[in-house]
Amino acid sequence: MIRVLAALTACLALFASPAHAADDIWKRADTRHFTIYSTGDEDDLTAFARDLERFDGLLRFWYDKPDRPGKDPITIYLLDGSRGVQKLLGSRGVAGYYSPHIEGTYAVAHRGGGGWRSLTGQRVLFHEYAHHFMFNEFAVPAPAWLIEGFAEFLATVEFGEDGSWTYGKPATHRGAELRYFDDAQIERLLSWPDGERRLIAGFYGWSWGLTHMLYTAPDRGARISAYIERLSAGEKPLPAARAVFGDLRQLERQLERHVRGDMEYGVSSETFPWSQDVALSTLPVAEGRMLELHLRRMGGHKLEDTRDDLAAFAQAGALSADAYAEMAMAEMWLEERQREKYKEEHEDDDAVEDKEMGGPYFVAAEAAADRALALDASHLRANIVKGRILSHRLYEDGNTDGEAWAQARRHFQIANRTDPTNAEALYRFARSYAREGREGPMMHDAYLAAFNRAPQTRAFRVGLAYDLARLGRHDDGIALLQMLANDPHFPKPGRRAIERIEAMRESGTKFPDLSDIDEDFEPDDDEDDDKE
Numbered sequence: 001m002i003r004v005l006a007a008l009t010a011c012l013a014l015f016a017s018p019a020h021a022a023d024d025i026w027k028r029a030d031t032r033h034f035t036i037y038s039t040g041d042e043d044d045l046t047a048f049a050r051d052l053e054r055f056d057g058l059l060r061f062w063y064d065k066p067d068r069p070g071k072d073p074i075t076i077y078l079l080d081g082s083r084g085v086q087k088l089l090g091s092r093g094v095a096g097y098y099s100p101h102i103e104g105t106y107a108v109a110h111r112g113g114g115g116w117r118s119l120t121g122q123r124v125l126f127h128e129y130a131h132h133f134m135f136n137e138f139a140v141p142a143p144a145w146l147i148e149g150f151a152e153f154l155a156t157v158e159f160g161e162d163g164s165w166t167y168g169k170p171a172t173h174r175g176a177e178l179r180y181f182d183d184a185q186i187e188r189l190l191s192w193p194d195g196e197r198r199l200i201a202g203f204y205g206w207s208w209g210l211t212h213m214l215y216t217a218p219d220r221g222a223r224i225s226a227y228i229e230r231l232s233a234g235e236k237p238l239p240a241a242r243a244v245f246g247d248l249r250q251l252e253r254q255l256e257r258h259v260r261g262d263m264e265y266g267v268s269s270e271t272f273p274w275s276q277d278v279a280l281s282t283l284p285v286a287e288g289r290m291l292e293l294h295l296r297r298m299g300g301h302k303l304e305d306t307r308d309d310l311a312a313f314a315q316a317g318a319l320s321a322d323a324y325a326e327m328a329m330a331e332m333w334l335e336e337r338q339r340e341k342y343k344e345e346h347e348d349d350d351a352v353e354d355k356e357m358g359g360p361y362f363v364a365a366e367a368a369a370d371r372a373l374a375l376d377a378s379h380l381r382a383n384i385v386k387g388r389i390l391s392h393r394l395y396e397d398g399n400t401d402g403e404a405w406a407q408a409r410r411h412f413q414i415a416n417r418t419d420p421t422n423a424e425a426l427y428r429f430a431r432s433y434a435r436e437g438r439e440g441p442m443m444h445d446a447y448l449a450a451f452n453r454a455p456q457t458r459a460f461r462v463g464l465a466y467d468l469a470r471l472g473r474h475d476d477g478i479a480l481l482q483m484l485a486n487d488p489h490f491p492k493p494g495r496r497a498i499e500r501i502e503a504m505r506e507s508g509t510k511f512p513d514l515s516d517i518d519e520d521f522e523p524d525d526d527e528d529d530d531k532e
Contacts, residue, residue: 057274090301098128141482149211168265335361387411
């Protein structure tokens, strides 16, 4: 209670303050593909936004990918420096990260310089957006080394004031890694993660080196395309590599000479289309404070403190429905952490049943969601939270009452009416039928719409893959999961989902066996985020 009162006092003081330093006021830049929040200079924000749009245009030009409407923009938060990013996560050595989260894809970076690792905020975001671009635009089983090497290669793109652009500059922040791990281990690099549980030493550095060597070769990456075609046809990584690259030991020696030599890079003045429009706005103080609290909640560090500050902010009367909805999400994440802790403590005790999702945080989450809905019955986030709580309770109780499921589903429908473009509401609606154990109308359409809006989001990709299997399209579902299964950051969901689809094919069942995992709750520990 003392903590809540102290936070409330701080909030009231914030609203009572007659002025705030310009550097503390949040600005928003809206472009075709990005929504960017930042404090600081507006001109710098505009220039940053245009560089990101120009980068998107370059990638579409380079890889011949037309812009497709109906995609969710990425939300980007620019903090003062890398320490702000680290404080947000409670983790040292992080300059920025990208999260294809079910609530909306976002990235966090900083406005500062790169320091000794040369990781400027722009380089971090170019790396992360390259990942995003790959998952959105390429329906191929890209191997782990290429997923990471692709992002590292493109991260060093630079734009000149004269309209020129530079590509292929060395990733100097990988220099120490390559010097320390001076063996490319080419066969393990090409075949990871097949049979490997941990990344090989120097994985990121050597992945960048191999990608750089192949993309700067005279054929400009043609061998990469040929290699991917063989993987798409079902060939194993090493046989495909030998067929395309030749003797792998020779390839390894060539790679080691490449990264230790004088690397060439390209400069071009070739023009390409890109969206230059940037709409700037300034957030009111209350909205800026809500933005900070939302970002803290998504970061997940010191979640109890964030929950208490949200409660204080809601009681202060500004944006209360938003604050209560955020508070409900914080409570749900705290419940999930408590549940995971319980499982870890009792993992060797066969006599202890799984702890159900019904503890004090879960009760508090529903109370907070109800308070938000009392203030705004059509609130997007509050309806999604309430629908999740009701459907999860029905799922854990094994309840088959169709009307009760319809009541839970109604909250997802309200959220969809509030924002028909919201991918999570579409996904939750479709997912509720699977959790009920029956096939519902518009189920496949909702899964497909969610995936098309944000194919980079793991839950949407897995959900659609399961639904394709439900429709008898098992191979299509597995193909959709191959890139996810090769993700060097978090490959387990993709591999596990493939195994379940194979089991569905064998048994002839319509829905996968999810008895050993609750996929309704996204992990809040950001272990699947890409950090730099």
